[in-house]
Amino acid sequence: MAKKKPARPARPKKSAEPTTAQLRQEYYARRAAEQALEELGLRMDERPAPKGDAHWWAATRDALDRLEIMHATWRFTGLTGYAPEPQDFDPDSGWPTAEEVEAVFGSWDKMLDESGIDDAIFGVVIEKALAAHEQLAAREKELELRAGKLEDEAKKIPELKRREEVARAKRDEADDARAAAEADRDAVARERDSARGELAALQAEATELRAAAAASADAPPAETELLEEMERALVDVAATQHARDELHDRMERLRTEREQDRRTIAELTQLLARVDAEGAEAADGTVVAEAEEVPPATVLEAVERAAAESKHLVFAPKAFETASESPFRRPGLVLRTLRGLDALAARYAQGDMGKSLGQAAAEHGITQWKPDIAETTRKRYEDDYSFFLSGPGSPKLWVGPHIGLGSGSGAQFIARIYLHVSDGSDPDVPRGIVVAVVGRHLPDTTT
Known part of the structure; x- marks a missing residue:
């Protein structure tokens, strides 16, 4: 060789x-x-000399x-x-x-x-590992694209909120202008009807006076003054009619602007709902992508969806009742917050977290955390701040910590989630977090 x-x-x-x-x-x-x-x-010396087997030795070398x-x-x-x-x-x-x-x-x-x-089996293993690596690389690229898209959407949120506030202010201004215009229109209509009656009477009287003046060439001075007054009244009626027409045109313009503002607000609200449902900002400011889904249309739908997904958070019947009455326009934000509360409830159920609930809530993107309700408020509005855990006959509990959602004024733009936190000392109420009320701001000493 x-x-x-x-x-x-x-x-x-x-x-x-x-x-x-x-x-x-x-x-x-x-x-x-x-x-x-x-x-x-x-x-x-009597034994023959030993001999080797050359064939066996060659076969050994070959082997x-x-x-x-x-x-x-x-x-x-x-x-x-x-x-x-x-x-x-x-x-x-x-x-x-x-x-x-x-x-x-x-x-x-x-x-x-x-x-x-x-x-050999490791050849198959290597092929499968290479195929899995290619799939993971493709998935990683897809996730990077989605993360970039979510980051771009997150950058648009402040501008969207600003546009929503501007549109809301314009809509309120248009509502006020429309109300004033309607009041002016009603006043002008009353004046018009009164002027029409007076005009009819004056026209009848003028007809009689003209007939009398035709019969007598020398009309009395009083009749001449009356005719001049009637002419002035007719001019005023014509001016009133012109003002009414201008007011009607103004109302039509305001109505058109109001409808346009309403459509703009609806579009911005839907876009904010989609952003609320698609992703949330983590504690470090990065955007956490979630599976794409249709955002909830109402607060009640958001609560029902969160209750179906929840593994640790408990929902009282009153949470669904109050959610059905809430006109809050960002149900996607409600759903995202309830999902964060479920993760917080999982940590709380395990025992001492080494920090307060408010600090832990911030790590799950829940920033507007209030630790408790004033005792005087609880006593004054007992029915609003108490609830049954699972219906009449079950333990009656009180709400305490609560979370603020949205910004602005009015139930359409702000909402609250009221909670009860049990430390497990009551044998009838296990350790955990209970969602008691979702929706409108409950009454307090300032309302």
Whole structure:
């Protein structure tokens, strides 16, 4: 073969020539051994010299060559992850050559067949790992694109809120102008009806006076003054009619602007609801992507969806009752907050968190956390701030911590989530967080 096998370790060389004493000692030892064998009836000079089996020794060398090549094949596959080709075996790197493989196995393909390398399980494992890696890379790229999209949407939120506030102010201004215009219109209509009655009476009287003036060429001065007054009244009526027409046109313009503002507010509200439902800002300011879903249309739908998903948060019947009456325009924000409360309830149920509930709530994106209700407020509005855990007959509890949602004024733009936090000291109420009221701001000493 072209490549020589590595030389076997040489036997240790004998030291210098033996001395006479050593030779004498070896001779006597050998004579003693021969005498012992003769006593046993064995004579070494009568036994034929041993002969080796050249065929067996050649087969052994061939088997060692095969094992050496198979070992190299498996080692190469284990290091690279794929079966070697003839050009991969480089003798300068310590591998057997293709000529050596053909000399021992007959061909390269036969060597691969006998080695069983093509059926090795780690080849399948590597293929599956590579496929999984490609899928993970594609998923990672998809998540990066979605995260970038959510970041862009989050950057638009302040501008959307500003536009909503502007549109809301314009709508309120248009409502006030419309109310004033309607009041002016009603006043003008009353004046018009009164003027029409007076005009009819004056016209009848003027007709009579004209007939009398035609019969007498010399009309009295009083009748002439009356005719002039009637003419002035007719001019005033015409001016009133013109003012009414202008007021009507103004009302039509205000109505059109109001409808446009209403559509703008509806579009902004839907966009904010979609942003509220798609993602939330984490404690470090990054946007956390959630699975795409249709945002809830009402506060009640948000509460029902959160209750169906919740694993740790408890919902009292009063939470659904109050949610059904809430006109809050951002139900997606309600759903996102309730999901954050469910994660907070999971931490609270495990025991001491090492921090207050308000601090832990902030880590779940809940920032407008109020720790409790004033005792005087609870006593004054007992029915509003108390609830039954699971209906009449169940334990009666009081709300305490609550969360503010939205900004502005009015139940359409702000909402509250009132909670009861149990430490487990009451055997009838296990440790956890209960959602008691969702929707309108409950009455207090300032309302």
